[in-house]
Each structure stands twice: as C-alpha cells, then as structure tokens.
Amino acid sequence: MAENSVPRRVALKVLGATLGAGVFAQALAPLKQFTEGMSLQGFLQKHYKELSPRELREVLRRLEEETEQRYGAEVTIRDLRPTPGVQFAYALNLSVCIGCRRCVEACHHENNHDRASHNSYIRVLEMEQGSLDLERGDANYDHAVPAPGKFYLPVQCQQCENPPCVRVCPVEATWQESDGIVVVDYNWCIGCRYCEAACPYHARRFNWRAPEVPAREINPDQAYLSNRIRPQGVMEKCTFCLHRTREGRMPACLEACPTGARVFGNVLDPSSEIRWVLEHKRVFVLKEELGTRPRFFYFFDE
C-alpha cells in the first residue's frame, strides 16, 4: 500500500461525508412542505385538558386565522363543554330506515369533510332480511331503495361507555366526556391509528391527506372538538355533532332523516323521546358480546 494512502483515504472520507450530507438534505427536502404549514405555537401546543382558558382562547383564534389563510373562509371555532345532567343516547328505527343515505350526506357537509374522498362518519349497510350478520351486508349498494327483501343499517360512532379506542390511545388524545361523547384532540393525536384498529364499528377515520373543502361550502359553525377542519395525519370521528347538540340542537344526521328513523336526546331526562324508545321498544346494540356498551341503539317496530 502506498505511503500516501492514509491521507488520501481521509480526504476521500471527508469528501464522501460532505457528499452524503448533501444528498441526505436533498432527500429530506419534501419535509419543508410539511413544516411550512406548521407554526411554532402549533408545534408546542399543549393537550386540550391542560390549556388554561386564556391559552385556549389564543388557540381558537390561531386556528380561525389558519382556516382563513388556508381555506379562505371566515369561521367561528368555539369550545363547547358538556352540560351537567346530560347524557346523550341515540336510537335508530330499522323498520323505518329506507337506506337513502341522506344522513351520510348531511354528515359530510355538516362536519366539513374532505370533498374528494366524500368522507362521512356514517356508513349504511344494506342487509338481508332475516339476518343481522354483517358479513352479508353491503355498503356499496347503488340502486333504488328500499330494495325488496332488504333492510338498512346505518353505522356510525356508537359512543361506547367502555370505548376500546380510548383505552388504546398511547397519548390520551381521545377521551370520553361527561355527556358520553368520545372526542379527539386533533392537535394532540400522533396518527398511530391504533384506535382505528381497536374500534369494532369502523367509526374512526384517518386524514390520509389534508382535507379539501371549497371556501363557500365550509360550515362556519365549528367547535374545537368536533367539526373544525382537521389537520393532515390525525384521527377523527363522529361527535354526535357536539357543536349543535351541546347547544340543545339535533345532530345533522337526524335532521336530514326523511323518515324519522333517528331518535336523539338526553337519556337522563325521563320525559325525553329517547327514554321512551329505550323503555318501550325492544332495542339492541351492535356487537354486544364485545362489552363496549354502546350509547347507540337499534330497534324494529313490532
């Protein structure tokens, strides 16, 4: 080996290292686009439950500004808390549901879902009469409804009392509130999708891309924990439209239902419609054997 081989080798190594670093920086260049839309405050934002009232106000204002910048829409993002003495429950009359998917559509618009994927928190299964076996259901039917010999099973978040999705979240980005609604802090979720694997009802959705909604179609009535436009790479789910229901209003899917198959209300109020249904109809829940204790009930007319 030549005398000068060592210095030459060192020089080559330095050259190689410099070249490598350059290529490495180039390889990661797309990350710039990822970090561009990110603010330092956004990056350092604390968990929803740890925000002081002042910090929360600042966060809401920042999110409103970001929505204006990115989507060109003026929106109001509020922080709505559960009302003491209220526990929500939902029931759905399968004898009346005709499978028209108007609830699916209403959810899509109310919750500012991505237009391209036509996302919605509700999926309607066309089921064969005489069977509750989901394996025989079909979510992709596209013919006149109600089809003979079929019934329709809309499925959305069941707001379980024992939610498997909440238990598995590694960072407590999802939790159950006192009115029974399971919410997600979209600014805390790390996007591991463990909750999506844990949910037995296909109720959770992931933002595979940043949602796209035209400015004039954006629903400006938004809440931090519900229908504000979600960031890319985080989980989302049905919140029983808490931006409406925590104000006493009906969820959008119920208002859209032309047949009145949907019944919603405060299960702690003995005079409520939902209580009447639970007391007088033979209701059942999906996958009861899993012990999730849904707050979403189904029933048939006698």
Place this chain on the structure above:
Amino acid sequence: MARGLQTDAAVVRPETPRWTLALGAWLLGCAPGAPRNGDGAVHDASARFPVVVHRPPSLSSIEVDSDAGRVAIPCENCHSLFRENPPALPARVEELRGPHAGMRFAHGAVPCASCHERTDATRLHLATGEVLPMTEAMSLCRQCHGPQARDYDHGSHGGMRGYWDRSRGPRARNHCVDCHDPHAPHFPRFQPMPPPRDTAWLRSAPHG
C-alpha cells in the same frame, strides 16, 4: 316560526296546515330550514318552546305541465267554484271523472267515502262521523294507524328538525302527508345518495 313561551303540549297539534299531495316535497328540499335560535337563552327549565308540525306548502292531487315544469294545483282553485253545490263522491276511484280521472289509488280496500265527506270531497270525517277540515287530516290517519301515531307522538316516526332540548329552542315536525300520499301511502322507491368512494379515492391519490 312563532317563538314563544308556550306550555308544553303533550300531544302534537297540527297548526292549520294546508294540504299537499306533492309527495316528498320535503324530500326534494322544498321544506323551510330548521328553526335556529342562536340567541335564545332560556334558562327557565319549565319553559318550553313549541313543537310545530310542518305546514305542507300547497295541496293538490292534480299536477299539470307548465313552462316551469310540473305544477301542483291547489284544491281551492276549482272547489271554491262549486262550494254551494259540491259534486257527489263516486263509490270507487275508477269512477272519478274530470281533472281527477285516472288518479292512482293504493290505500288498501278503502272506499273514498271512508275518509272524504260524501257530499264535499274537500272535507274529511272520522269513523264516528265527526266532520274534519283537511287541516285535521292527522287525526284521521291516526284512527287506523295507531302504532305509527303512537311512535310519532314519541318522536320515533316522522322526520323532525330543531332542538332536542326544548327549553332552548323549538322543534319542527313533518306532517303525515309530507312523506305519505294519502291515496298511495306506501313510501316510493327512489335512488339513494351515492355510495361511499373513500377507497376508490385513495387508490387514485397521487404519489401512490
């Protein structure tokens, strides 16, 4: 929609609705929007906002073609002309003449006179013989369709909009005829909203 502090009505009362047979007008999006009471801060728990049954916009069993497409003709257009000497009711639908000829009827084996007054088709009567104006049609429906009426009263049949919490806002409800044509009440089949396309979209995503 009148907003006021009324006492709770256990049974829903229709408020002078004019009739329509324009089936599914609500479905087609003609219904008035949901009442919104963003400013209504009512803290008295006993105070209740009313439940208002939707007033079908117009009434007709006749539709005609016009420049604007199919148009429903209100009953009063014709029936007001012979208020003094109303035409007698035929025994069966097939015997209908004039503008109503050929009307589709599929409501069991019920003769016309079971619901309509024999001497004045614009008025109804109950099984007891008590005469009802058209506006009270829901009382007529519920004398046969008890389970549906009961479910309706308890909010588990028939669409609604507004507030689940009536201490904070009113509620609007559908009328029977918003969805059911009284002469052919079976809900017709129609094309649903499009099926999900989430997976197709993902497969078409760029940089795949």
Place this chain on the structure above:
Amino acid sequence: MNTESTTADAPTHHRSTYPRFLLRVLWESVDGSFGFYAWMGVLTAIALVGAHAWAGQNAWGMATTGLSDHVSWGLYIANFTFVVGLAAGGVMMVIPAYLYGDEDMHDVVIVGELLAIAAIVMAVGFIMVDLGRPDRFWHMLPGPGRLNFPNSVLTWDMVVLNGYLLLNLHVCGYLLYQRFLGRKPRHRWYVPMVMVSIVWAFSVHTVTAFLYAGLGGRPFWNSALLAPRFLASAFVTGPAFIVLSLRVSQRLLGLPVPDRAVDVLLKILRVTTLVNLFMLGSELFTEFYTGGSHTASTRYLYVGLHGHRELVPWSWTSVGLNVAAAVVLLTPALSARRWLLHLALAMTFAGVWIEKGMGLIVPGFIPSTLHELVPYAPSRNEWKVTWGVWALGLMVFTLSLRIAAAAAQGRFSLAQGTTPEKGGA
C-alpha cells in the same frame, strides 16, 4: 471472559479513554475494504431513497401508502412485528451462553445482542414511519407528553422496546469497551443486565403480541395463542438469521465461529420450527372446523373470500417454505449439506416474514369490522420507506458486527489507537 477479574487494575482515566473508544468505533465504521464500501454504499443509497420517500409521505400525507380506513395498518406495522421478533430471537444465543454456561456460545453471544440492537432500531423506525404526525412524537415522552400508561399496550411496547435497546446497548458497549481497554469484564457490571434482558426479550415480543391480541373487535388477532405463536416464530427467525450472520461474518470479517455454537442454534431451530408449525396448525383447525363469520379473515388468507384471493398465494408460499425448511432441518442427510442448510434457514426466515408480517397484520383488517372487503397492496412509496428502514438496520448491524469481529481477533484495543490496521477487513 466469564471469570471474575481479580487483577487489581490500575485506575483508568475513563474521561480520556472513553472518547478514544468512541473514536475507534467511528473509525472502524468508516474504514474498510472495497467490498465494505460497496456494501455500505448500497445500503446508504437505499436508506436515502427511503428517507426521501418518507419525507414525501409527510409532505403529501399517508395517501401515498396503499392504506385506507379499512386496512389502516400494513407493510410498516407488519415489518415492525417481524423485527421485534428478530430482536427477541437474539436471546436464543444468550440463554445457552449465560444460563447453561455454554463456553462456545459465549464467544459469539455478542452477535445475538448486536442483532437485538439493530432490530430494535428498525422497530422504532417502522413505528416512526407509520405515524401520521411524527412531529408530535414528543407527546409520547413522559414529562412533556401524556403517556397513557398503563392503559395503552402501545405505551408498554414503547417502554419494553426502549428498555431492551438500553439493556443490550449497555451490555455490548460495556463488553467492547473492556476489550478495548484490554481488561476482563466484571460480572457485576453486565451479567445482571444479561439476566434481565433474557426475561425482557420474552416481554418484548409478548407485549407486541398483546398489541393485537387485546383488540376484541378483531377476531383474527383476539386469540390467546397469539403471544406464544409470536415467541415460537421469533425463536425461528432469530437463530436462523444469527446462523447466517455468523457464517457471513466468519467468511468476510474473520470472526472465529465455533461449530458447536452453530450446532446449539440448529438444535434450538429444530424444535422451534416444529412448535411454530404446530401452533399454526392448531389455529387453522380451530378456525376452519368452527366456521362462521369470525373465521372470515382466515378464510381470506388461505382460501380466498368472496372472490378475493390476494393473499392466498403468499400464505401457501409461507407454509411451503416453513415446512420445507423443517424437513431439511430434521433430516440429518439433508442438513449435513451446508448449502442446503443455509437455504433452509433463508427459507424459514422468508416464510415467517410472510406469515407474521403481511399474513398477520393485513388479514386483521380484511374483512373490516363492518365486514367490508377492501384489499390492500403496499404502494411503491411504502416499499421504498420499508427498504430504507431495513437498510438502516443492516447498516447498524454491519458496523457493530465489524467491531465485534475486530474485538474477537484482538484488533480492537487501546494499544492500537486509531490507526487503521494493515490489510483491513
């Protein structure tokens, strides 16, 4: 090496020797023959392609993968599961060496521990690339973040994986540093950690199995046999990979490998391949004999479901590879031929990779919880990221093997400083 050092060592100035140790490690990492440069160059290139693909995934969103809301975990988590098994499999060298005091095994046991390190690096890598928001990784750190411990099994997994990484880093680092100093390692500084790491290895893979087995909504995973199966397959892939690595290191790096050590690993393999196949058969019997909706995933995997047969060829390939490897291992006439033996090891490695990767993760989501059947195939971008992580892991493993080989040949010591050895590896 495993006898307590009794010599009264002169006080060592770690503050000066430890940096020199690290420098030596660095030197060993960047200096070598043309073949070494070529190998590392290829791995670096693959890793860079992977890094670029990962950056793109973050810029454009995970729509760049083949995943969907129906199949929300795929290639990344499949490989994660597999490499955790590889990490746990390293313990199959540690047990004979330390629990049974196998002297021959002792000479090469560090290979198993180094494999564990490289595999855990890959496991953490696969978790990172699977996150939709890697920028929020700090939310998982205790202190600034909110770790949902002990409720979330994923937090357990973070704890056991990082713990296992630290244990192995300590043991390997300590042993190499002592070699570097030319001293005998002291038992009390590493043997207790080795003992802990043996138990820990089982926990690492058990917890990873519990990630899936604990989900009641996914009947395909919701089986008490999952954790035992994970361990059995880990103890197939670990020893298989180590035997192959030992042979390669022997040939290319001059690592002295006692044949007896390889024999012990093969003996272990003969048992674990059979146990693994037995457990698979046991699972298949339960599923197919029972029938019903809960067995839809297994039917999809082995016979196809509603006309969808995407994974059927893979599953049977996996079964074929594992059975063929078992036949070779258990037939002395066949396993005596070294090339055939090595082929069998590679086959069972690939067989388990299919079975435990795509064959375990993907059918958990097919059909979905609402019994919709949405097929999944990894996208090109996903493959690039995956190969990138593998390249990174192989780089870590290559470099650490070289240092271990140098140490075993006495070419790695303080006395030699940082001057490159003549004739290189």
